[in-house]
Amino acid sequence: MKIDRRSFLGLGLGAAAGIAVSPVGVKLTDDSSIWTQNWPWTPVPEDGEISYENSVCSLCPGSCGISVRKIKNRPVKIEGLDEYPVNDGGICLHGIAGLQYLYDPARVKSPMRKNGDRFEPISWDEAISLVSGKLADVRDSGAPHTLGLISGGAGGSVTALFKRFLDAFGSPNVYAMPSLEDNLSLTAATLHGAGNTIGFDLENADLVLSFGAGLIEGWGSPMACFKANSARRDRHAKLYQIEPRLSNTAANADRWIPIKPGTEADLALGLCAVLLKKNLFTPGEFFGGFNRFAAVVQKEYAPEKVEAVTGVKAADIEKLAVAFAKAKMPVAVPGKGRGDHGQNLKEFAAVQTLNALAGRLNKEGGAFVMNPDSYLAFPEASMDDAAEAGAGQEKSVGSVNELVDTLNASAKPVLNALFVYNANPCYTLRDTKRVKEAFKKVPFVVSFSSFMDETAMASDVILPASTFLERLEDVPTGGGLAKTVVGLTRPMVNPIFDTKNPGDALILLAQAMGGTIAESCAWDTYDECLEEVAGDIWDALSEDGYAVVSEGAPMGTPGTDFSFLASNPASVQAGGNGDLLLVPIDNIRLAGTAPASTPFAVKTVSDRVLSGTDIVVEINPETAKGLKDCGYAVLITSQGKARVKVNFNEGIMPGVIGMVKGLGHTFDNPYVAGKGVNVNDLIGPVIEPGSGMDAAFGIKATLSKA
Amino acid sequence: MIQNTKAHKFGMVIDLDKCTGCGSCMVSCMAENNVPFKEDESRKKDSITWMRVYKLTNGKSFPDTEVVYMPRPCQHCSGLGDHGHSPCVSVCPATATDYGYDTGIVSQIYTRCFGCRYCMGACPYHARYFNWWDPTWPEGMESYLSPNVSPRMRGVVEKCSFCYHRYQLAREKAYVEEREIEENEYQTACTTACPADAIIFGDLNNPAHQVHQIVKPDPHPDPRNHKVVGKSRNPKVFRLLERLGTNTKVYYMSEREWVRKAGDSYLDGEWDEVKNHHGSSSSHG
Amino acid sequence: MDSALIPEGAKRCPFPKFMLGMAIVGAVLLWGVYAMFLCWFKGLNQTNMDDYYGFALWIWADLAVIAVGGGAFFTGLLKYIFKIDELKNIINFAVIIGFICYSSALLILAIDIGQPLRGWFIFWHANVHSMLTEVAFCLSCYFAVLTIEFIPNILENRQLNKVSFFHHLAHNMHGVMAVFAATGAFLSFFHQGSLGGVAGVMFGRPFAFREHILIWPWTFFLFTWSAAAFGPCFTLLVTKITEAITGKKLVSDKTVNLLAKISGWMITTYMIAKIIDTVYWAQVTAPSMGFTLDHFYSNNAFYGYWILFAEIIVGGVVPGLLLIFKKTRENPIALLTAITLGVIGVCLNRWVMVLQIMAVPVMPFDTWALYIPSWQEVATTILPVAYGIMLIAVSYRYLPVFPQELELNKPAQATE
């Protein structure tokens, strides 16, 4: 038939109507909502049986008990373990975010060898033979003592195994990163005799006089401190915080006593002076020139003099001293921030002396002078002549900071090979440029890092470590805790990548080296080694997951040696030049040492600390001439300069610039690295004579409009 | 809908004097609820944090400055007169967010939400977050995601659910064992994580629960402001923006007056007349 | 070239010139379309909106076009229900403008939501307590009404009208148009109102919240009223612009003045209500929540009392007065000033009721949130404007939009 306009029109309308009433439209609309609910790129987690497994977190010396929730053996959440003697259910954000470390973009997925300036993956066999070969050369060259070790986080059988390896190898050059643990041991050795350390019974003290100790900033065993601090209110105990800045601890304290940075020792000695003057001290077994000390402090640290130095009113000093002496169970706590970096022995000793004078040694709620005889029982290491010779040798220098300087100073290599375990000195030590230089001076650096961090990048071979969720290890509690608890870290999942427990890597190395070194490490696996050396606490460890090694106040009252303080050592001064003082800030939400923070942790950081890729520094508005809140500024120290943003904070002492630790990482993790600056790039070390501690509590600086 | 007598009314009291601002609650929440993260999370106005910790200061200058941290989950408003018409639920055009009369929990149905964001405008606490981006995880990291909370898709609103999935698990267990759920069986992820024990969670309707004992909620409307129901009889306890009549189920506690005052807006002189007024009962005589 | 389509006797510019104009505007349109697809495929991260600014430029544009589009329903109401026959001379154009405004509004909503493919949930899973649900339903229904009102005008095109069916359809639709107009007025009343309700019911936002009558906050009535009042201003403004561009007189002064007068009285009465509302809110509602007026207009870089003054006095009282007095109303300059200020005023009101609400801090420790739209937002907001210009141009060229055109332009005819 002929299709005229009208019938064509009819057809058209008919078709339209037909489609309109057909289910096509409805079906498509319905489907569309279903598509939008399962985009292929939106993950759908697999469901399954829920189970819980206990372990211990070894990210920091805190060693908290954790409970890992698993779905079909797939870990999905880390939580604090209730009734665990350290943290009783409490847990910090780094521990909770622990699972993110497993899949961290910066993880070292297999052994690596540096080729030129880039790394190439190699097999474990290659890696072991490569390293053992190099080490053999060093040893055969007749200088076994030129193998060094830098390790972080003292204690534990893996660190012990490293030391044992170096003993058998013939080198005394074992260095630990600065830690509260070591600072306290050194203090105890100075005042109460070698082999001791100090624990603070915060759980029972009724007055905690904290000389800047960041009790809720990650000091000591963080969660134990959190628990003690939180229970404080119910016990009607008091916390006085002495600090230049209103830190979280200061904000949470019953009283905040602002003090000029780096003058804590002077205040502590000033308080001692008052106690002695007013005869408020408790005599004890004091020797090493107690009278000389008494004379010196009352002369040099009279309240007026101390006021001039610290900025704390003389009257307040007297009141404070009296309050401390009159309190039932007071305790004084040293260690600014986390008590690891930028500390000095004078301060630690002065504060501990305060405890001694107040008769708080080994008293409930006081300071415990503990002698933690190691629970580890290694069999006698078998030593050959080289080893014997090495064992005789003196350590090249005292501390890791001195080591770095020596490496840089001397023309010919001080160390021919260096192990780095559980530490990131190229990021954590002050003046990182200096540290990286020093690493270049070492011909052969072996890193046992789990992540491609600053130090791993500066090494020649990486023997990647499994994370704490992938390995078995004993972890004793560190710094400042009044009890010693050894926890057992258990593998929650098989290694995700081609990594090993550093203990196993070390045993493989020893076997490859052969001879007495192999004999000294004659275990098939590290797990086997641990079971043997953990000796009598192994059963407890394997059954309960932990063992309490020491608890409660030790017997008797230790003597106190005053010779160090009686000699009135000079207080450390800040280096550099400028009208302001830059001090690092410990922020619980950011890891200051190894390993670096997780994406989750960084996400929680305030925009008043990190803004985009800019670090934000704190200053008192009074100090901020010509600067704008949230505006840009240039921060200059003798070490370098940085473009920063400024945060006006009434809670920081005028004249002081606060910069957070833990930012400015330079490795390959877009969620964590490339944000802000590393405060350690801007601060240079100031070595305290004698102790060898890097005592730089800050550095002089200028801040000007960008 | 009628509120049956056995209905729960889950709520929280946060002790701001104990809170240390450590951030454990924030991360515990993120890990528990599959909250995604981006490379730059410093722009807090598009950073998904169901639990956000605010920093408050007393505004005084050095050295009299004081600081307190205020964790802010979804406040799970019961709405004007406690009828379940919370600011967000009443405005959602697609019934994608709902008020559970048996739990007092404000839910969010991600697959129902079409992203109009009206609820976000209506919420004065900024407790609601929009997925501006597709949630993505670094290679392999999605293997830690929990099946109990479905990951969201781009273009929908999400928020704190008081870890509702934990309630479901506890309820199923209790049901099988033919009993009521215990106080400690249902606790939110932020509560269990808090190392300072600053967060206390439970059933505000249950006198046996700690949260009820601390808050002592007043069942009667506040004589001064009839929009307000459930005002705390505890002089140290307050709620955020209580005067608006949102009737939140997250209470805050502090010894410090300036902190309690910071929870709401007051005209000049108003604070001094209301600060000692705590619910109808306490106002009698 | 396209003369066969051009209305009998009407004079239009040459086809190439017409196409050139279209091409230029079309370019802008394409820019907007590109931005639109960016938002659809890459998501709303293309905008500068954030969790503080869930409602931003788009929603303002949405409310604004609906407000100024109110001219269609109000003129229709007057013409078909109140039988003010004079308005037949402008009703077609009013309808076209309304059609453009409402189609734009719907398009903007489709871009604005995070899950466009689920947009229909607002109907399917409707929550009747939500003002937005009411908006969605009434908006789409009223858009249907506008389409129905527009169809006869299209069918009157010279060629289409030759089709007997279309001819009859157009004729019959005219016959029952009053029914449609009434329904349209009913729907408009509610969606204009519920758009106001969107802000007024937010009891968590003291800047937005208003006292209620039954379930409706004051803003509900104020929005309807203002749309009816300022809508005609926009209709007149666009008419004036069209006349300027075409160089022709299209609507008689009689009609214009009549509509202007009505608009003037509507604006004036609205402003009285608005001022009462503002005073009550400032003196009673907000203070009852602990907020002073100062809180809403200080301590930030943008929102000051100036915006309140600009909206109420400059964009409200002034045009109102200019339009109710015969002398000023019939003075071309004054008239133009008045309708322009009126349109600005109502847009400002919608801006305040969307963006300032988001900006004002509510929690005592919260801060003001300001925002600057991204180019994608700007482009998608300009898109409807370009689309509107093109539709008006096409309609004007091919449809008998202005009944008075021929008679008003007789001399021009004669010279041909």
Next chain:
Amino acid sequence: MFPFCFEWAWDIGHAIFFGGLWYAVSILGAGMTYCIAKAAYDTIKDDGDSHH
């Protein structure tokens, strides 16, 4: 939207809201149906006439 959507409730709110809505929709529907039908009828009628 429909009684078989689960959020539907037979309460006053739904009655008023959807009552008004469906009322409006049906008027529009009826009106258009009438116009189209009538137009079709008229068209056919014209044809009839034109054959004469």
